Amino acid sequence: MLSGLIVVEIEGLGPAPFAGMMLAELGAEVIVIHRPGRGNSVAAERNLLDRGKRSIILDLKDAGDLAVAQALVARADALIEGFRPGVMERLGLGPEEMRQANPRLVYGRMTGWGQDGPRAMTAGHDLNYIATSGALWYAGAPGTPPVAPPTLVGDVGGGALYLVAGVLAGLIRAAREGRGCVVDAAIVDGSAHMMALLTSMMPSGHLSMQRGQSLLDGPHWSRVYRCQCGGYLSVQCLESQFYAEFLRRMELADDPRFADQHDREAWAQQSAALDEIFAQHPVVHWAGIFAGSDACVAPVLRPDEAADDPHMQARGVWRTSDGHLNPAPAPRFDGRVSDIALPPERGAHSAQIRAWLRDQSSRRTRS
Numbered sequence: 001m002l003s004g005l006i007v008v009e010i011e012g013l014g015p016a017p018f019a020g021m022m023l024a025e026l027g028a029e030v031i032v033i034h035r036p037g038r039g040n041s042v043a044a045e046r047n048l049l050d051r052g053k054r055s056i057i058l059d060l061k062d063a064g065d066l067a068v069a070q071a072l073v074a075r076a077d078a079l080i081e082g083f084r085p086g087v088m089e090r091l092g093l094g095p096e097e098m099r100q101a102n103p104r105l106v107y108g109r110m111t112g113w114g115q116d117g118p119r120a121m122t123a124g125h126d127l128n129y130i131a132t133s134g135a136l137w138y139a140g141a142p143g144t145p146p147v148a149p150p151t152l153v154g155d156v157g158g159g160a161l162y163l164v165a166g167v168l169a170g171l172i173r174a175a176r177e178g179r180g181c182v183v184d185a186a187i188v189d190g191s192a193h194m195m196a197l198l199t200s201m202m203p204s205g206h207l208s209m210q211r212g213q214s215l216l217d218g219p220h221w222s223r224v225y226r227c228q229c230g231g232y233l234s235v236q237c238l239e240s241q242f243y244a245e246f247l248r249r250m251e252l253a254d255d256p257r258f259a260d261q262h263d264r265e266a267w268a269q270q271s272a273a274l275d276e277i278f279a280q281h282p283v284v285h286w287a288g289i290f291a292g293s294d295a296c297v298a299p300v301l302r303p304d305e306a307a308d309d310p311h312m313q314a315r316g317v318w319r320t321s322d323g324h325l326n327p328a329p330a331p332r333f334d335g336r337v338s339d340i341a342l343p344p345e346r347g348a349h350s351a352q353i354r355a356w357l358r359d360q361s362s363r364r365t366r367s
Contacts (some may be wrong), residue, residue, distance in 0.1 A: 001333060002028035005171065008069075008076045008212060009053070010060075010093070011035055014126075014151060015159035015187070016082030016110040017049035024052035024077075025329035025338055031076075031353060033069055035345045048324060050343035056354070057347035060091050069093060071357050074101040077174070078167050080108040085115045095182045105180040106170035110163045112154075114186030126154035129187040133158070135195055142212035144212050158191030166260050213264060220270035221246065221261065229282035232300035235274075246295040250277070 002023065004305040009020040009032040017032075024085045030053040057071075058065040073079050073093065074079075081088055088094050088109075095107040112129045113119040130136040130153050131146075138151075142148040148154075168181035174180050198214070201207040206215035216222050221243055222236045237246040243261050247253045258275055260266060278286065283299045290297040301309060303325055307318035319326055329338040 001169075002026045005029065005077045006031065006075065007078045007080065007167075008033065008072050010079070010081040010083070010088070012082030012110070014082070015155040016080050018156055018160035019080055019108070019110065019163040019167070020053060021049045022053055022160065022329075023080075023167065024341070028077075029054065031056060031072060031349075033060070033072070035059065038346075046322075046343045046345060048326065050342055051321075051326075053342035053344065054349040055344045055347055056350045060093070066092055068354065068357065070098070070101070071361070072353070073098050073105065075357075075360060076102070076105065077171060078106040078108060080110065080163065080167065082110040084111065085120050089323045099180055103179055104174045106167055106174055106183065107180065108163050108167045108170075108183040108185065110159060110185050112159075112187045112257055114189060115184045126151050126187070130154040130158065130191045133192040133195070135191040138198070138211060138217045140211070142210075153194070154187045154191050158189070159185065159187040162190035162193070189280065212267075218264065219261070219267050220258075220274055223271060223274075225274060225278040227278050227283045227286060228280060229284075231283035233278060233283055234298050234300055235288050235296070237296040240294050242294050245293055246297065249289050249293055249295050249297075283358065300351065327342065 005021065005028040007023050007028045007030045009016065009030055011017070011032060011034045020030045020032060032050055032053045033057050034057050036057055036059050044124050056068075058069050061067050070093065079093075081093075081100065089097075093103075095109075098107065099105050103311070109115060111120070112124045112126075113122065125177045126180065127136070127148060127150075129311055130148060135153055135158065136146045136148050138146075139148045163183065163185035166185050198207050201215055208214045208218075212218040216236075216238075220235075222238065225233050225235060227233055235246065237243045240261065241314055244253070247255075247258055252258050257266075258270060286297070287299050306312050307320075307325060312318055315328075316337050317328055319328060319340055322342050326340050328340060332338070
């Protein structure tokens with residue numbers, strides 16, 4: 001979909017490399033500038049988020065290597081970076097300087113706190129950002145500490161995906177008007193924006209500022225239950241017809257305890273009753289009961305278990321690549337399932353990219 005577009009990515013952590021991976025899987029040529037040495041301490045030597053990219057090693061504190069980076073950006077359609085505000089400017093790769101050389105450049109900036117504000121220069125991680133934005137508040141039962149899936153709600157949901165959306169919007173305008181833009185993608189902004197689906201429930205009274213009292217975080221029909229085997233089952237039968245199907249499959253359709261789906265006063269007792277019922281049988285028992293139904297019930301699977309699920313197998317969602325379990329690229333276009341490209345070794349394309357830059361420079365000189 002993005003064939004012919006060049007994106008330069010400055011090596012970083014988490015959401016920026018994820019955004020680069022997604023752009024590469026959408027067809028862009030993503031050139032990641034890796035720093036000398038092993039790189040960051042938490043990623044593998046061959047970072048799985050580098051799949052589909054080309055790699056060049058540059059020391060951005062070296063004048064010669066910096067010139068190479070600047071030449072790359074001058075020929076790119078977009079750049080993505082994930083440093084704190086001001087770092088790229090100090091390196092000589094700031095948006096003003098780069099857009100003077102390349103007015104069409106879409107300059108994507110990925111941070112936790114944003115490019116300005118009281119916390120802009122302070123450190124933080126996924127959990128801190130979604131805690132501040134309000135996105136963490138409902139993640140847990142009343143009286144227990146909120147718990148969030150690592151890196152998903154903040155780094156990926158509120159960060160990388162908003163950076164990708166911003167870069168794509170910028171590329172559309174650059175193609176239409178010939179001028180780029182600076183994309184300020186902050187995890188606190190994106191994760192707060194993701195709350196719009198919940199806050200839209202406020203006028204109807206379905207969203208409470210008290211945990212356990214809202215439409216999706218309090219009812220007995222919107223919970224995860226522990227089964228006899230120690231596994232878990234997700235239940236979220238929101239609509240009345242799905243709730244009725246849930247009760248029918250559970251043989252509770254005539255049980256007066258569950259007659260009122262939306263009685264907040266009864267939710268705790270209804271949940272406790274279902275706790276006892278689900279604990280009587282293993283997950284496989286309940287999965288069989290709800291198979292093929294509209295009761296909106298599904299087992300909670302580990303990634304390796306998800307890879308063996310018939311539906312996930314049919315769609316090829318999880319695959320083993322280079323000895324590692326990998327999710328397939330998403331979304332799909334015209335029903336086509338994209339292949340998973342292996343991540344390159346650091347610097348694998350350094351000579352090739354430098355040669356391409358020399359060729360581009362020679363052509364410009366001759367013209």
